[in-house]
Amino acid sequence: MRAILVVAGNTYRETIRDKILYNLVLFAILLIGTSVLLGTLTIGEQSRIVNDLGLAAINLVAVIIAIFVGIGLVTKEMERRTIYTILARPITRVQFILGKYLGLGFIIVVNIAIMFAMFLATVWLSGNAIHRSLFQAVELILVETLLVMAIALFFSTFSSPILSATMTLGLYVIGHLTSDLKAIADKSQSQLTEVVLTTVYYVCPNLEFMNVKGQAASGVLVEAVYQMTATAYGLLYAGLILTGACLIFQRRDF
Amino acid sequence: MDAILIERLTKTYQPMWPWERPVTVLADVSLSISRGEIFGFLGHNGAGKTTTMKILLGLLRATSGRVELLGSLAGNVASRSQVGYLPESPYFYDYLTAEEFLCFYGKLAGLAREVIQRRTAELLERVGLTESRHRQLRKFSKGMLQRIGLAQALIHDPELVILDEPMSGLDPIGRKEVRDIILSLRDHGKTVFFSTHIISDVEMLCDRVGILARGKVLALGRIEELVKEHAIQSVEVVCDGVVGAELPDVQSLATRIVQRGERCLVILSGQGHLEQVLAILRQAGGRLVSVIPHKNSLEDIFLERTNRKV
Ligand SMILES: Nc1ncnc2c1ncn2[C@@H]1O[C@H](COP(=O)(O)OP(=O)(O)OP(=O)(O)O)[C@@H](O)[C@H]1O
Ligand SMILES: [Mg+2]
Numbered sequence: 001m002r003a004i005l006v007v008a009g010n011t012y013r014e015t016i017r018d019k020i021l022y023n024l025v026l027f028a029i030l031l032i033g034t035s036v037l038l039g040t041l042t043i044g045e046q047s048r049i050v051n052d053l054g055l056a057a058i059n060l061v062a063v064i065i066a067i068f069v070g071i072g073l074v075t076k077e078m079e080r081r082t083i084y085t086i087l088a089r090p091i092t093r094v095q096f097i098l099g100k101y102l103g104l105g106f107i108i109v110v111n112i113a114i115m116f117a118m119f120l121a122t123v124w125l126s127g128n129a130i131h132r133s134l135f136q137a138v139e140l141i142l143v144e145t146l147l148v149m150a151i152a153l154f155f156s157t158f159s160s161p162i163l164s165a166t167m168t169l170g171l172y173v174i175g176h177l178t179s180d181l182k183a184i185a186d187k188s189q190s191q192l193t194e195v196v197l198t199t200v201y202y203v204c205p206n207l208e209f210m211n212v213k214g215q216a217a218s219g220v221l222v223e224a225v226y227q228m229t230a231t232a233y234g235l236l237y238a239g240l241i242l243t244g245a246c247l248i249f250q251r252r253d254f
Numbered sequence: 255m256d257a258i259l260i261e262r263l264t265k266t267y268q269p270m271w272p273w274e275r276p277v278t279v280l281a282d283v284s285l286s287i288s289r290g291e292i293f294g295f296l297g298h299n300g301a302g303k304t305t306t307m308k309i310l311l312g313l314l315r316a317t318s319g320r321v322e323l324l325g326s327l328a329g330n331v332a333s334r335s336q337v338g339y340l341p342e343s344p345y346f347y348d349y350l351t352a353e354e355f356l357c358f359y360g361k362l363a364g365l366a367r368e369v370i371q372r373r374t375a376e377l378l379e380r381v382g383l384t385e386s387r388h389r390q391l392r393k394f395s396k397g398m399l400q401r402i403g404l405a406q407a408l409i410h411d412p413e414l415v416i417l418d419e420p421m422s423g424l425d426p427i428g429r430k431e432v433r434d435i436i437l438s439l440r441d442h443g444k445t446v447f448f449s450t451h452i453i454s455d456v457e458m459l460c461d462r463v464g465i466l467a468r469g470k471v472l473a474l475g476r477i478e479e480l481v482k483e484h485a486i487q488s489v490e491v492v493c494d495g496v497v498g499a500e501l502p503d504v505q506s507l508a509t510r511i512v513q514r515g516e517r518c519l520v521i522l523s524g525q526g527h528l529e530q531v532l533a534i535l536r537q538a539g540g541r542l543v544s545v546i547p548h549k550n551s552l553e554d555i556f557l558e559r560t561n562r563k564v
Pocket of ligand 2: 303304305418
């Protein structure tokens, strides 16, 4: 555990010292600013639009960090050959991967927390009520981001950064369309299409499951059971993928 | 117990695609290094030195063979706890300062905070980087990186130090400092395994050497023994006042004769005919200037051995 924390701490420091993060936070500030502007323009539905845009911005920024920094976690260490001296220490490869994941995971939590706080401030400043559903939505955004990060890390253990980014983005898009895929599969006449699409539906992570932004924006609470199931699903899936990443990473030559 | 034990080690890189041929980089390499020894690993570019070291540290997996470090199998976490490693042309986290960098590796080694602080200061002093300790590694020169890399390998005072070309990129002062560090490691009973292309470093430092070429160990042993074993000595005789080419007996015995005005240089392939040649030269009225026997150096052995197979 100590080794994991040491690696996590260093990952945290590295990412913080990388300017990328600041840019993304700036981006979030801009988006939230725009939502305030838009909100003042549209009378009546102001609250819903501010909520919608704010949550979407947080989600987008968090996922972008997860994908792009997530892929760099391991590939950068391999490209720069810093991994040689780390793995030459009494630390297992699993500890290394978990430390990397934990380090970025912590950054993501902090980031989402900061963005969410800024968002709540804009909501409050624009004179709207802060609804409890917003907290539900942001919790599931966090779970989704942690899952996407695991996927990015997984791909990066065996493929190039560009390929990993493409595959993660692809899976992200599919992950949001799985229910549509299932619907198509059920309606499809062709046996083959049905089998393929149903397989995709069950294998790919169902990210739409963790998307309650729409309801949250209009202040509709999600049932506690749904919230917990979605959280458990996301975290378990992330754990599974992380296990896969460790297995692959353990076999690698450097 | 040996510090390093390598038995019949083979490494074959499996190609990505089935139609590419697998490359065998190490073929049946065996060597053992006892504790307290300084072992030099010589070999031309691409001989497989780095590959061997990476296998020792578990960075690469051996295709076959047995590899042990300090009594435990390579690849085990335990095998690496008493080992320090400096990779070739090292590159480190460039956003860390020299001090943070050493501190990080100290933590990875599981050292206590006070120990890390003490060792960091000591090692920065020893590699001559005390003044740059608050500078980020991105602002370090190649030689400075090499120095901080060496400090990193020594932070936990390991029993066994594995250095991949520790002298490369260093200025003459830096090389002397690294040599001194290696010698002082031996004084403290540590084992040092290092690779290099520079034969004089090996001659100066090592108890034993191994010469690797094309993934095979071509020579292994103490330098004196290796040099003696292949002692094909040559002798250079310098003599004034004669023209060597005009002396048929000398010409038939010498391997080469070089004439520069008054001065004549006669090179003999061994000591066998030295007395005879000296007598002829004296008779011809020559004034003997010098007789220099040339011992076969490690370099000759290295060149001879590696060329023969290549
Ligand atoms: N991933 C790889 N796939 C295929 N061949 C490789 C791979 N890595 C190294 N090699 C080959 O292995 C051989 C040995 O390389 P190695 O780096 O061990 O040599 P070296 O003795 O350290 O050389 P140098 O003195 O240049 O550092 C080289 O011929 C190299 O081309
Ligand atoms: Mg090398």
